[in-house]
Amino acid sequence: MSACGRERAEPANDLHVLPLAGGWGAGAPLLRVEGLCKNYGDRVGCADVSFDLHAGEVLAVVGESGSGKSTLLQLLATRLALDAGRMHYQITGRGLVDLKLLSEADRRWLMRTDWGYVEQNPRDGLRMNVSAGANVGERLMAVGARHYGEIRRTAKDWLQRVEMDPARLDELPTGFSGGMQQRLQIARNLVTRPRLVFMDEPTAGLDVSVQARLLDLLRELVTDLGLAAVIVTHDLAVARLLAHRILVMREGRVVETGLTDQVLDDPQHPYTQLLVSSVLQV
Amino acid sequence: MNGLPGYNFAYLDEQTKRMIRRALLKAVAIPGYQVPFGSREMPLPYGWGTGGIQVTASILGRKDVLKVIDQGSDDTTNAVNIRRFFNRTADVATTDRTEEATIIQTRHRIPEKPLNENQILVFQVPLPEPMTRLEPHEAVTRKLHALADYGLMHVKLYEDIARYGHIATTYDYPVLVNGRYLMAPSPIPKFDNPKLHMSPALQLFGAGREKRVYAIPPWTRVESLDFEDHPFSIQRWQQVCALCDADDSFLDEVVLDGGGRMFVCSDSDYCRTRQAAGHTGTENTPMEVSA
Numbered sequence A: 001m002s003a004c005g006r007e008r009a010e011p012a013n014d015l016h017v018l019p020l021a022g023g024w025g026a027g028a029p030l031l032r033v034e035g036l037c038k039n040y041g042d043r044v045g046c047a048d049v050s051f052d053l054h055a056g057e058v059l060a061v062v063g064e065s066g067s068g069k070s071t072l073l074q075l076l077a078t079r080l081a082l083d084a085g086r087m088h089y090q091i092t093g094r095g096l097v098d099l100k101l102l103s104e105a106d107r108r109w110l111m112r113t114d115w116g117y118v119e120q121n122p123r124d125g126l127r128m129n130v131s132a133g134a135n136v137g138e139r140l141m142a143v144g145a146r147h148y149g150e151i152r153r154t155a156k157d158w159l160q161r162v163e164m165d166p167a168r169l170d171e172l173p174t175g176f177s178g179g180m181q182q183r184l185q186i187a188r189n190l191v192t193r194p195r196l197v198f199m200d201e202p203t204a205g206l207d208v209s210v211q212a213r214l215l216d217l218l219r220e221l222v223t224d225l226g227l228a229a230v231i232v233t234h235d236l237a238v239a240r241l242l243a244h245r246i247l248v249m250r251e252g253r254v255v256e257t258g259l260t261d262q263v264l265d266d267p268q269h270p271y272t273q274l275l276v277s278s279v280l281q282v
Numbered sequence B: 001m002n003g004l005p006g007y008n009f010a011y012l013d014e015q016t017k018r019m020i021r022r023a024l025l026k027a028v029a030i031p032g033y034q035v036p037f038g039s040r041e042m043p044l045p046y047g048w049g050t051g052g053i054q055v056t057a058s059i060l061g062r063k064d065v066l067k068v069i070d071q072g073s074d075d076t077t078n079a080v081n082i083r084r085f086f087n088r089t090a091d092v093a094t095t096d097r098t099e100e101a102t103i104i105q106t107r108h109r110i111p112e113k114p115l116n117e118n119q120i121l122v123f124q125v126p127l128p129e130p131m132t133r134l135e136p137h138e139a140v141t142r143k144l145h146a147l148a149d150y151g152l153m154h155v156k157l158y159e160d161i162a163r164y165g166h167i168a169t170t171y172d173y174p175v176l177v178n179g180r181y182l183m184a185p186s187p188i189p190k191f192d193n194p195k196l197h198m199s200p201a202l203q204l205f206g207a208g209r210e211k212r213v214y215a216i217p218p219w220t221r222v223e224s225l226d227f228e229d230h231p232f233s234i235q236r237w238q239q240v241c242a243l244c245d246a247d248d249s250f251l252d253e254v255v256l257d258g259g260g261r262m263f264v265c266s267d268s269d270y271c272r273t274r275q276a277a278g279h280t281g282t283e284n285t286p287m288e289v290s291a
């Protein structure tokens, strides 16, 4: 029986803001996740998932189809409501804040400044009916940028950073290849310099050669910007390339977690062993 | 006389009017906020401004003097029909003259003559939600309003400049009311936007099909959205009115029978008043001013 079904005991002194120099070692985490649960009717989406994510750390979530990866990501990004569990996020100037207690306005502010969310299908993450520049500029405008020329300059810079031709600034994303759309979606998310980015299979659905270049780009950006990221993938090679740590899920639960190389080179759980070996067979 | 036999004063039953008035009071209390109301079927098709008509019907008193304009004119079919409707159902006095009216129902224009505290302007609104074209889901736009999250509207203006070199929106130009709610001013030209700002008159907006009313109370701040380096500006003409020589009014281009063109005031009352005061343009001879 998972913790999800049971009453979770709340600490007597339920502080909304956890002490920074608390009991969890040096440096408080950027994101602290405890006992996340989500069911869809009788079906388990995600069960009792806990982990800490530190600033600049990349965590890969792997597992077979239906193991709950996307569900977990959506819970983390507060796009789905939790059945049980708690999430704390390090808000600049406020310390670790219980996300449940954040006002809707604060939550949205966080989502469009300090967080990013890269959808698997770039069409879900882009506005297809406005130009590349407007797509990149949207977040800037949402947080109050009101100088057209500056917004445009920033958007252009970002196209360059994601290795797109800045001359395509005024084109609609509908005319872009899948790989370009994905780059644009990444630029649109990173323009406000978020500290944490969620990505759901960011390279799936792309040609292998395009995938490889995009992965290189992602790795560079993550390193240069010191981004923390949670990347969902069923591709262990993606995890190997991008992630410091890995979290292996099965039927909604975490069956193994650890440093990426350790887990992939020396898997402890039989399920992870199976995953790793099936990859090796490909 | 009480208007049309068998019908209540101003067509709507008193209960409906009270319901609409309650919605209007709420709208006045939250400037620019769209208040849902139980829009009634009116004996006119939606495109005819049933929202504005219901608002007018709800606030109309027996002593009111009503003016109805469409595209600035009192004489278009739409204006004539609405005026006739209230003539028959409420038997109120009507006028063409802006300064005589206590209630002005309008589509597409705000009169050129400055309004006063004793006047109410009622706008017919086809699309109350300014973000509809960018975000079709009403649940989403409602949330955006709740959080004053209006970046999306600037995306639209950005896109205008990127495509056309300037903000191409010339009608229904979005405004921020009282520093809080984003509002569609109905399809008035942006020329009229400055008149919304700090107006002494109460401004009420009714959308029949979308079942929404909203309001700008007197003396309320109304700002047109823009960028620092592309500030809001109104339409300007090289020409002056060919009939009254006005250089400060919104001009319509009119094709003449002979095939020529001329620019004339869209506000026919304004133009007539100026002509009566002796102003003449290039296309007319001085009016006979009767003693």
Ligand SMILES: Nc1ncnc2c1ncn2[C@@H]1O[C@H](COP(=O)(O)OP(=O)(O)OP(=O)(O)O)[C@@H](O)[C@H]1O
Residues within 6 Å of the ligand: A040, A043, A044, A045, A063, A064, A065, A066, A067, A068, A069, A070, A071, A072, A234
């Ligand atoms: N909206 C939903 N309604 C009902 N069940 C759902 C819903 N979304 C996911 N599930 C179920 O929850 C479980 C976890 O699904 P989830 O999409 O999180 O898995 P995943 O690991 O992302 O899979 P994939 O690799 O195929 O994307 C699956 O059994 C799935 O069928």
Ligand SMILES: [Mg+2]
Residues within 6 Å of the ligand: A069, A070, A071
């Ligand atoms: Mg998935």
Ligand SMILES: [Zn+2]
Residues within 6 Å of the ligand: B241, B242, B243, B244, B245, B246, B264, B265, B270, B271, B272, B274
């Ligand atoms: Zn004139």
